[in-house]
């Protein structure tokens with residue numbers, strides 16, 4: 118046997134780490150946090166073990182728990198006290214995310230990102246303003262431009278409350294440009310935009326929609342989120358966001374779309390983020406509860422793979438648990 122090439126030489130303890138190509142660090146991770154205006158106490162999220170919806174009064178305590186693990190950034194999602202057709206609680210000065218952001222910014226060193234969308238705030242659960250005929254029309258139209266105005270207001274209200282970065286996830290055309298314009302006009306030119314640039318219409322969002330109470334009451338999101346069949350389109354979508362001033366480019370979900378993360382990494386030199394979504398978290402937990410997978414090992418391997426594919430940052434419900442392992 119010719120042993121000229123013997124890759125196993127570099128797989129031994131001691132050298133294995135030295136030649137490792139990818140590493141995970143707590144500073145790569147962003148922990149999602151759910152703030153809920155409908156409750157006075159913490160409510161566990163059943164399909165996302167270890168996660169809870171917390172009242173505004175608990176937001177600071179919750180974020181401090183995250184910081185203790187070494188994770189430095191959080192992404193806030195809000196569940197409002199009431200919903201209406203236009204989602205008006207989303208840009209209210211005393212809205213749930215605005216209040217939580219103000220407190221977190223005042224009392225912690227966390228880097229605060231906020232999700233900018235309407236689906237948790239509209240009574241129909243869509244990410245924008247819908248036509249009045251929507252319920253009878255399976256191919257309903259979310260009114261793009263009217264929604265852009267609202268998203269701009271939401272982003273500015275988050276920045277006003279002290280958000281360090283805004284992350285629009287509504288998948289409207291022209292969304293990043295509209296938000297950039299609104300932030301600049303309100304004096305928030307220093308607040309970056311992390312765009313959910315390649316966001317697929319995915320069944321892996323199921324547990325999140327329960328957690329944030331944002332499932333569409335009718336229809337689905339196929340006419341605004343991307344078709345899972347499309348890879349080249351992702352680069353096209355991301356390019357549009359880059360042209361509109363996106364600072365960080367996100368691909369979502371992560372594990373089923375590692376090819377897309379790699380494409381975005383290669384096509385642009387911006388920081389790339391990936392969202393390891395609720396379903397990706399839930400399935401590993403479910404399998405490990407059955408004793409079929411080793412949770413710590415598969416969580417680490419998943420996040421490492423997402424980085425290897427090209428992500429610089431990972432939004433993940435595993436953030437705290439993994440940070441403690443690093």
Ligand code: PBG
Nearest residue numbers: 234236286321322325394395396
């Ligand atoms: C929309 C939004 C969604 C998620 C993040 N932002 C849900 C959706 O698009 O239906 C999903 C995140 C996850 O599944 O973890 N505001």
